[in-house]
Amino acid sequence: MARAAASKRIEQLRQEIRHHDHLYYVLDKPVLSDQAYDKLYRELVDLEKEHPDLITPDSPTQRVGGEPLKAFKTVTHKVPLMSLEKANNEEELLAFDKRVREALNNKDFDYFLEMKYDGLAISLKYENGILTQGATRGDGIHGEDVTTNIRTIKTIPLRLLKEVNIEVRGEVVLLNDDFIKLNEQRADNDEPLFANPRNAAAGSVRQLDPKISSDRPLMFFPYYGSPQKGIQTEDKMREYLSELGFKLNPLWKYSSIEEVIKAVHNLEDKRGKLDYEIDGVVVKVNDFVSQNKMGATARAPRWAIAFKYSPMQAESVIEDIQVQVGRTGAITPVAHLQPVHLAGVIVKRATLHNEDEIRRKEIRIKDHVKVQRAGEVIPEVVEVIKSKRTGHEKEFVMPQKCPVCGAEIFKPEGEAIARCTNATCPAQVMGRVRLFTSREAMDIEHVGWALIDQLVDRKLIHDAADLYTLEKADIMKLERMADKSAQNVINSIKASLDRPLERLIYALGIRLIGRRTAQLLADHYHDIDSLAGAQEDELSKIHEIGPKVAASIVTFFKQKGNRELIAKLKRAGVRVKGQGSRVIGPLSGKTFVFTGGLANYTRTSAEELVRKLGGSASGSVSKQTDYVVAGTDPGSKYEKARKLGVTILTEKEFEQLVGKGG
Ligand SMILES: [Zn+2]
Known part of the structure; x- marks a missing residue:
């Protein structure tokens, strides 16, 4: 297409795509079918490929992250991001109300309420409606330039629906569901877990590699817009931000502190059921004239206060402590609790992490404990309520033998985790087969956890390769297995024979090898034998593969059991060649x-x-x-x-x- 015509068409496409992005991501009301949207998007990508000089940073195609950065630049906030005064109880809210009424000579005013998100505070700058900078709050005056990373967040418009100059501040958060998935992935990769969604959101934005932040489904909720002509109140400002294309959550307006207090408690009762974490509510005087009249102290405005909720905690009793054996043999002690309601859900178990953690917190069986939950993650025991001890509590003794297979438990010097030393331990086998069949690995649809447990228990399989020699008759002997479901099992196992090499590599459960690394290895080696024969120095030369990972790969393939597993998989007809040999x-x-x-x-x-x-x-x-x-x-x-x-x-x-x- 000629340049002039292309330029015109590109602009049209961008406008249409932006409109549909807004309907989809911000308003949750898509009107276009996915195919139709995809067609528009592909047309834009193709035209931009043809005319690269017409690519602008606000194009919808420019959300995907670029090259990793060495470090973030520092940004100075012209208007500092201030802290907020805090209230922990009703009295402090009433005292705040008294100060406000005195300062405003008891003139009529409204309070404005919004949720206080537990995420990462971000400032966005728009010039003529185009996003030019995104920065973290930092210490309020100096933040980090995270523009490349926040561009990947779909609820942050790259171009506003109006051509205005404005600074918008808000919070980047990770939804609880996404937080759990992210941690599951990290556990699989032997990466350290994020303690809570806030750390995960902050860690994602402050990633030097924008490709990693673009992998994580972050959300942005605004709570501030710099002064705009004709906008006099907080609620009107939120409406305006929504008109500019931002996603808004519920907000409330009240004329008395009593109503505010009621609303604050109402929300506290519901907060365990929200999709994201909030740690309180922010109460502001609604109109800007009154806000300006009241001004600020050195660190916080006088017209706003944050009501902090207490952490989501409850009290329960530890009925027993039992250990779980994982895929790698890791022994994790788990507290079985008297069931207790905690922010909308019933909690029966809490992780105790490891033996050292139990010693450090001095946890005993029958102890009354405080349990805490962040998001929907497995709750943890925060502390023992020692004043409630009766003397009948029992110390927990870490078993010397694996509770599943009876083998020796070994805790290497200096490590926190004890492990079952028997590679054929049924608990470990179950864990390994679960990983092998999982959606991210060989994707064997009809082989669920319950079925795997039965197969291992009845010694029908001893490793993942045995799945491929199962016959329908074997499966029909198991509980609740009719002819049709047994056939489904067999079919779905067969269907996995031809999965791509990167899936097989990931499915083997080699320590430190997540999906990303598995992909790198598949791209580099093209078949399992070359990978199995690779030396440490050679592996380390691959970009992104460090010496630890290289050592782990070599160790894995050195073990006789693992080499036999691969031979068995080959005999079963599992595809062990990759992309390189593929068309x-x-x-x-x-x-x-x-x-x-x-x-x-x-x-x-x-x-x-x-x-x-x-x-x-x-x-x-x-x-x-x-x-x-x-x-x-x-x-x-x-x-x-x-x-x-x-x-x-x-x-x-x-x-x-x-x-x-x-
Ligand atoms: Zn064991």
Whole structure:
């Protein structure tokens, strides 16, 4: 397309895409089908490829992170981000009210209330409606320039719906569900866990590699806009921010402190059920004239106060302490509690982390304890209420033998975690097979945890490779297994034979190897034997692979049991070759999921076609899925795809994409 025409079309496309992004991410009211949206987006990408000089930073295609940074630049906030006075009880709120009324000579005014998010405070600068800078609060005066990272947050508009100059401040948060998933992933990768969603949000924004922050589904909620002509109150400012394209949460306006107090308690009762963490409520005088009249002290405005909620804690009794054995043999003590209500859910168990932690907190069986929960994560025991001890409490003794297999438990010098030393321990086998079959690994849809536990218990399998030699008759002997469900199990195991190499590498459960590293290794080695034969120095030369990871890989493949496992997997027909030996085609790098009945293909033949063209096929939908092809009577995969915003194709559209028909 000629440059002038392209330029015009690009602008049109960007406007349309922005409009639909706003409907989708901010208002939760998409009007366009995923296919139609994707078409617009692809057209824009193609035109920008053709005319790279027309790419501007506010283009919707420019959300994906660029190169990693060495360090963040420092930003000086012209108007410092101040702290807030804090109130911990009603009396302090009443005292605040008294100060406000005196300062305003008892003139009529309203209070404005909004949630105090537990996240990372960010300041955004817009010039003529275009995002030019994002910075952390820092110490209030000096923050860090995190523009590249916050650009990946979908609820932060790259371009506002009006061409204005404004500074917007707000909080970046991670939803509780996403927090749990992130920690599960990190646990799998042997990475340290985030203590709470706030740390996770802050850690994600303050990532020097924007690709990592773009992987994490962060949200932005604004609570401040710099002065704008004609806007005189907090509630009008929020309305205006919403008109500019920001996502707003509920906010409230009241004319008396009594109403405020009622609302503060109301919200406290509900906060365990919110999708995100809040640690309190902020109460502000609503109109800016009164705010200016009251002014600020050296560190905080006089017209606002933060009511802090106490942490989500409850009291319970430890009935017993039992240990769990994980995939790597790690022994984790868990407190079994008298069930207790905690911010909307019933808690029965709390993690005690490890033996040292139990000693440090002096926890005994039958102790009364304070339990705390952040998000929906497993609660933890904060402290023992020693004043309630009766003398009948019992010290917990870490078992010397594995409670599952009876093998020796070994705790290496200087490490916190004790481990079962028996690699064939059923608990470890179950853990390893669970990882192997999981959606992120070999994606074996019909083999769930309960089934794995039975298979291991009955010695029908001793490792993941044994899954492939199972017969329908074996499975039908198990509980609640009818003919059809047994067949589903067998089919889904068969379907996993041809998963991409990176999935197999991840599925092996090599210590320190997460999905990202597995992908790197698959890209580099192309088949499992070359990887198994790699030396430490050679591995370390791969970008992003450090000496620890390299050593872990070599150690894994040195072990006889692991080498036998791989030989067994090969004999079973599991694909052990990767991308390098695969066709590079028009679908390279794209993942497809098929659901429902297709007119011209069986599931297998459709998947083969995708692979022939360089793509890959998966049994279940995730954020990594590029396309879901929906035939007749599509099931839950279709819904899931819609929810995740994955592009959904009809069979006809699929055929057009692969160059047949249409
Ligand atoms: Zn064991």
